[in-house]
Amino acid sequence: MARAAKTSASDVPEKTTRIQEINRRLILDAALDAFSTYGFRGTTIDQIAEKAGMSKPNLLYYFPRKQNIYVTLLEETLAEWLAPLADIDPDGDPIEQLRKYITLKINMSESHPEASRLFANEVLHGAPAISDFLSAHLKPLVDEKAAVIRRWVGEGKLAPVDPYHLIFMIWATTQHYADFDVQVRAIMGGQVGRPGFREQTAQAVLSIILNGIKPRG
Amino acid sequence: MARAAKTSASDVPEKTTRIQEINRRLILDAALDAFSTYGFRGTTIDQIAEKAGMSKPNLLYYFPRKQNIYVTLLEETLAEWLAPLADIDPDGDPIEQLRKYITLKINMSESHPEASRLFANEVLHGAPAISDFLSAHLKPLVDEKAAVIRRWVGEGKLAPVDPYHLIFMIWATTQHYADFDVQVRAIMGGQVGRPGFREQTAQAVLSIILNGIKPRG
DNA sequence: CAAAAACTTGACTACTTGGTCAAAATGCAG
DNA sequence: CTGCATTTTGACCAAGTAGTCAAGTTTTTG
Numbered sequence: 001m002a003r004a005a006k007t008s009a010s011d012v013p014e015k016t017t018r019i020q021e022i023n024r025r026l027i028l029d030a031a032l033d034a035f036s037t038y039g040f041r042g043t044t045i046d047q048i049a050e051k052a053g054m055s056k057p058n059l060l061y062y063f064p065r066k067q068n069i070y071v072t073l074l075e076e077t078l079a080e081w082l083a084p085l086a087d088i089d090p091d092g093d094p095i096e097q098l099r100k101y102i103t104l105k106i107n108m109s110e111s112h113p114e115a116s117r118l119f120a121n122e123v124l125h126g127a128p129a130i131s132d133f134l135s136a137h138l139k140p141l142v143d144e145k146a147a148v149i150r151r152w153v154g155e156g157k158l159a160p161v162d163p164y165h166l167i168f169m170i171w172a173t174t175q176h177y178a179d180f181d182v183q184v185r186a187i188m189g190g191q192v193g194r195p196g197f198r199e200q201t202a203q204a205v206l207s208i209i210l211n212g213i214k215p216r217g
Numbered sequence: 218m219a220r221a222a223k224t225s226a227s228d229v230p231e232k233t234t235r236i237q238e239i240n241r242r243l244i245l246d247a248a249l250d251a252f253s254t255y256g257f258r259g260t261t262i263d264q265i266a267e268k269a270g271m272s273k274p275n276l277l278y279y280f281p282r283k284q285n286i287y288v289t290l291l292e293e294t295l296a297e298w299l300a301p302l303a304d305i306d307p308d309g310d311p312i313e314q315l316r317k318y319i320t321l322k323i324n325m326s327e328s329h330p331e332a333s334r335l336f337a338n339e340v341l342h343g344a345p346a347i348s349d350f351l352s353a354h355l356k357p358l359v360d361e362k363a364a365v366i367r368r369w370v371g372e373g374k375l376a377p378v379d380p381y382h383l384i385f386m387i388w389a390t391t392q393h394y395a396d397f398d399v400q401v402r403a404i405m406g407g408q409v410g411r412p413g414f415r416e417q418t419a420q421a422v423l424s425i426i427l428n429g430i431k432p433r434g
Numbered sequence: 435c436a437a438a439a440a441c442t443t444g445a446c447t448a449c450t451t452g453g454t455c456a457a458a459a460t461g462c463a464g
Numbered sequence: 465c466t467g468c469a470t471t472t473t474g475a476c477c478a479a480g481t482a483g484t485c486a487a488g489t490t491t492t493t494g
């Protein structure tokens with residue numbers, strides 16, 4: 001039953017039964033689909049319940065409030081979403097580390113576009129549900145990695161570049177392919193689905209950004 | 218100004234009175250604010266009416282459907298939004314043209330963030346109201362400019378780069394500052410509002426992208 | 435200035451939707 | 465198998481919201 005943190009909803013009660021585990025998963029999967037497509041307001045509980053294959057009251061038995069599902073999803077998603085940034089190795093080769101990071105992000109954008117859209121939608125609307133998280137977790141992590149990049153610049157391993165704007169650029173560019181998928185498809189047509197498209201994208205993005213930050217003679 | 222496409226709702230009847238002009242403007246301004254913040258579903262007609270300083274039935278006298286306001290707004294916004302792309306001069310200096318384009322987009326992102334968010338939200342949710350427009354107007358324009366960029370590459374004036382991905386990167390990066398404003402603020406704090414922030418942003422973005430696509434010896 | 439046209443609104447309807455509740459069905463420990 | 469705990473749901477309610485309507489007010493026009 002809902003452990004009712006005041007803002008959060010990620011409640012892992014003392015005991016979690018087998019049925020609970022299964023149904024929570026069903027609900028969250030269905031909800032991710034719906035929320036990422038229609039947004040919070042645009043999604044109805046009935047919709048989620050139907051997709052999850054259960055009645056609305058039953059769904060509400062697991063998540064007493066619509067908001068609970070939403071917040072749980074966001075929290076569950078965010079950790080995974082940020083992991084690649086945390087994995088940047090301060091002692092690695094700068095260009096190699098950033099290449100790895102960008103590649104990972106592009107792959108995630110293709111394999112979990114719903115997660116990207118869920119997050120984009122939330123931030124676009126002012127991040128009402130996760131602004132605390134942004135200050136508490138995202139900022140420190142970004143500050144830490146920005147410091148690493150700044151050091152790399154200082155050591156002459158990268159061209160002089162503002163680390164924050166570099167990180168924003170990487171986020172913006174990679175997530176664009178998930179968040180603006182419809183637009184990308186409208187413009188590039190059938191190419192998008194084709195095998196190799198992701199590689200082509202990665203190649204283009206890496207080429208511009210990495211060349212843009214390579215130390216210049 | 219929207220010239221009454223058939224699917225569209227922007228109906229400019231033969232005669233437009235002074236009062237009509239004023240009130241339509243009031244409504245559209247109020248609606249842009251609301252829609253860009255809360256999305257289509259999250260915005261109520263009452264909200265818009267209140268912001269516009271009139272009763273709901275009165276608002277509905279000018280726009281019989283909520284959807285009409287929304288579509289009119291999108292159409293009105295899109296032309297303006299795309300203008301800078303159309304202005305890229307095929308005969309100009311490539312780097313100079315792209316510098317101008319990027320700078321313009323960053324300025325727009327700061328001066329009209331609501332427009333950017335309105336559009337982002339629409340596309341994020343699958344562009345139900347404007348997918349026709351994307352195919353009919355956006356694609357041809359992008360194709361045209363992509364051809365120009367491809368020619369520049371062929372002439373050795375730019376490093377080999379996929380023109381479509383370059384355009385996407387410019388869009389993604391510049392609009393990021395409007396669409397993800399909350400996140401940018403959560404990370405960069407007070408700097409964001411400060412005078413000179415836009416210049417700093419422009420400088421960082423231009424530096425990476427332009428260096429990334431300069432022809433390499 | 436009088437009539438017509440344009441504009442404005444209070445009150446209302448029909449419908450959607452988040453959430454409740456009490457009772458039934460099912461699962462499970464002893 | 466029995467009885468308690470967990471799970472499930474049909475029926476319902478209250479709030480919110482898009483859109484209507486008929487009756488009033490203001491503006492325009494001849």
